[in-house]
Amino acid sequence: MLQTCRVLCSQARSSAGGWKPLSFDGGAFHLKGTGELTRALLVLRLCAWPPLVTHGLALQAWSQRLLGSRLSGALLRASVYGQFVAGETAEEVRGCVQQLQTLGLQPLLAVPTEEEPDSAVRTGEAWYEGNLSAMLQCVNLSRSLTETPVPTGNILMQLKVTALVSTWLCKELTSWVRRPEAPLELSPERLAEAMDSGQDLQISCLSAEQNRHLQASLSRLHQVVQHARARYVRLLVDAEYTSLNPALSLLVDALAMRWNSPQEGGPWVWNTYQAYLKDTHERLKRDAEAADRAGLAFGVKLVRGAYLDKEREVARVRGTEDPTQPDYEATSWSYSRCLELMLTHVSHSGTRCHLMVASHNEESIRQATKRPRAGPTQPQDSLPPSQSLSPSPSQCLARLPPRACSWRSCSTLPDGSAVPGSEGPAGQAGYAVYKSIPYGSLEEVIPYLIRRAQENRSVLQGSRREQELLRQELRRRLLGRGLRAPH
Numbered sequence: 118m119l120q121t122c123r124v125l126c127s128q129a130r131s132s133a134g135g136w137k138p139l140s141f142d143g144g145a146f147h148l149k150g151t152g153e154l155t156r157a158l159l160v161l162r163l164c165a166w167p168p169l170v171t172h173g174l175a176l177q178a179w180s181q182r183l184l185g186s187r188l189s190g191a192l193l194r195a196s197v198y199g200q201f202v203a204g205e206t207a208e209e210v211r212g213c214v215q216q217l218q219t220l221g222l223q224p225l226l227a228v229p230t231e232e233e234p235d236s237a238v239r240t241g242e243a244w245y246e247g248n249l250s251a252m253l254q255c256v257n258l259s260r261s262l263t264e265t266p267v268p269t270g271n272i273l274m275q276l277k278v279t280a281l282v283s284t285w286l287c288k289e290l291t292s293w294v295r296r297p298e299a300p301l302e303l304s305p306e307r308l309a310e311a312m313d314s315g316q317d318l319q320i321s322c323l324s325a326e327q328n329r330h331l332q333a334s335l336s337r338l339h340q341v342v343q344h345a346r347a348r349y350v351r352l353l354v355d356a357e358y359t360s361l362n363p364a365l366s367l368l369v370d371a372l373a374m375r376w377n378s379p380q381e382g383g384p385w386v387w388n389t390y391q392a393y394l395k396d397t398h399e400r401l402k403r404d405a406e407a408a409d410r411a412g413l414a415f416g417v418k419l420v421r422g423a424y425l426d427k428e429r430e431v432a433r434v435r436g437t438e439d440p441t442q443p444d445y446e447a448t449s450w451s452y453s454r455c456l457e458l459m460l461t462h463v464s465h466s467g468t469r470c471h472l473m474v475a476s477h478n479e480e481s482i483r484q485a486t487k488r489p490r491a492g493p494t495q496p497q498d499s500l501p502p503s504q505s506l507s508p509s510p511s512q513c514l515a516r517l518p519p520r521a522c523s524w525r526s527c528s529t530l531p532d533g534s535a536v537p538g539s540e541g542p543a544g545q546a547g548y549a550v551y552k553s554i555p556y557g558s559l560e561e562v563i564p565y566l567i568r569r570a571q572e573n574r575s576v577l578q579g580s581r582r583e584q585e586l587l588r589q590e591l592r593r594r595l596l597g598r599g600l601r602a603p604h
Contacts, residue, residue: 151591151594154587154590154591155591156195156196156199156200157200157587158584158587158588158591159196160196160197160200160201161583161584161587162584163196163197164570165584170567170570170571171571173567173570173571174564174567174568177189177193177563177564177567180192190559193559193563194559197563197566198559198562198563201554201555201562201566202554202555202556202557202562202566203224203226203554203555203556204556205556205557205558205559207258207261209556210224210226210258210262210556211262213554214262217552223262223263223552224259224262224552224553224554225273225274225275225552225553225554226255226258226259226262226274226275226553226554226555226556227255227274227275227277227553227554227555227556228248228251228252228255228275228277228280228555228556228557229555229556229557229561229562229565229566230248230251230277230279230280230561230565231564231565231568242330242333245280245281245282245283245333245334245337246337248280248281248337249281249337249340249341251280252276252280252281252341253340253341253344255274256274256341256344256345256348256350257348259272259273259274259348259350260272260348260349260350271351272348272349272350272351273350273351273353273553274345274350274351274352274353275352275353275355275553276341276352276353276354276355276386277354277355277357278338278354278355278357278365278368278369279357279361279365281334281337281338281341282330282331282334282337282338282364282368283330283334284361286327286330286331286334286364287360287361287364287365288360288361288364289323289327289364290303290331290363290364290367291360291361291362291363291364293322294363294364294367295363300320300321300322302320302321302322303320303322303367305367305370305371305373305374306371306374308335308367308368308371309371309372309374309375311332311335312335312336312338312339312371312372312375313339313375315336317332318331318332318335334368335368335371338368338372339372339375342372342375342376342385342386343376345385346376346381346382346385351384351385351386351387351416352385352386352387353387353389353416353418353473354369354386354387354388354389355389356388356389356390356391356420356422357424358424358427358428358431359394359428359440360431362391365388366388366404369386369388370404372386373386373388373408373413373415374411374413377408377413377414377415377416378412378413378414379412379413379414379468379469383413383414383416384413384414384415384416384471385416386416387416387417387418387471387473388404388416388417388418389417389418389419389420390417390418390419390420390455391420391421391422391423391424392419392420392421392422392442392448392451392452392455393421393422393425393441393442393448393451394422394440394441394442395440395441395442395451396440397451397455398451398454398455398458401417401419401455401458401459402458405417405458405459405462405470408470409466413469414468414469414470414471415462415466415469415470415471416471416473417459417470417471417472417473418473418475419452419455419456419459419472419473419474419475419476420475420476421448421449421452421476421478422441422448423569425441428440428441429441449478449480449481452476452478452481453481453484456474456481456484456485457484459472460472460485
């Protein structure tokens with residue numbers, strides 16, 4: 118999934134004004150230049166055009182041959198790259214972040230990595246070790262971009278496990294984990310012990326080559342989390358396909374055993390749960406209860422899901438049951454149930470349970486903001502005034518410890534882009550805003566963005582709301598009505 122999103126983080130400060138209800142009218146577009154709005158609308162329209170998304174990689178190669186690398190690169194930098202990406206170098210990323218900070222935004226960085234199963238270069242151990250270096254650098258960069266002299270633990274970074282572990286090993290592990298007689302050797306406790314001790318791990322159901330790769334992969338994951346913990350950076354693990362997710366959950370559970378204890382200030386590793394899968398509510402309930410029994414902090418990012426078309430096609434080809442919900446309404450119902458489950462769990466567990474509510478749906482955000490604690494100055498079951506939401510059409514919340522940040526919310530726009538519109542009203546409501554952004558070279562980022570667009574094609578085609586808000590603001594400017602001053 119394109120993980121370019123805004124995260125709104127409420128400050129632990131009192132608000133001078135009264136309670137403000139949610140608004141999703143795009144009132145902050147006046148904070149952006151007309152050129153930026155025009156680019157945002159153009160890119161959003163292009164990303165919603167199926168032929169461009171389907172043949173994006175081929176079109177990129179064709180444009181390089183026809184126009185040359187320099188001109189082709191310039192066009193990409195002025196459009197898709199400029200819309201989605203923070204920059205290539207640390208200096209460019211810092212420059213981008215400084216611009217974001219003028220609008221009250223903070224960075225949520227993502228390293229773009231794409232495994233190519235048929236490529237020996239992009240599946241060998243050297244490639245995964247290179248990704249490890251990139252992840253460690255991302256941790257350092259994430260920490261350096263925060264001006265807070267005292268670490269607060271509210272720095273977030275995205276982590277794609279298959280950048281450090283091969284998909285073929287994840288599929289093999291999934292095949293064993295799903296069996297009723299799954300080997301006890303594949304328990305989170307056993308893997309956590311192997312990560313912590315560095316001792317040689319031999320799983321009887323795996324080949325010698327698979328065991329070697331598993332050992333190296335566990336070492337890489339352990340190094341990233343260890344470094345992130347030392348730098349006070351929390352890792353949000355991306356969910357992927359159902360053929361991989363059981364293995365990813367096994368690895369996340371192993372990391373949680375080591376790093377998510379309340380004494381460590383956990384959770385430092387969060388897992389992602391996809392509500393469009395039929396078994397998500399039961400899995401989420403089971404995992405929350407397991408974390409409680411183990412005395413661990415529990416970090417959850419709740420999403421609807423991005424791989425609908427692919428999952429249904431795989432199920433059709435294999436003749437297996439479709440793992441996804443039958444329609445959008447069923448997915449929304451599943452999301453609401455999972456959200457209610459976690460909000461209840463948060464209220465009972467306090468700072469040991471951290472929740473990020475990632476949704477393209479306004480009603481999901483309203484459900485989340487009506488549920489938490491109330492005070493004398495706002496309606497019952499709503500957030501305090503300093504914790505209200507940005508009026509972006511798609512939002513998410515993340516529950517963090519009071520010492521760092523009371524509530525955190527983010528909006529993941531359907532195109533995954535930095536479409537403006539959330540920042541100003543968020544600031545008016547008393548929020549700082551985080552935006553998740555990939556960074557890297559054109560060669561690294563463009564294939565990553567194209568594949569995320571291909572995975573999200575059904576969501577991208579439904580981005581009418583965002584396009585209409587952009588058109589309304591551009592129309593207002595062209596008609597010469599003047600810019601509205603920020604409230």
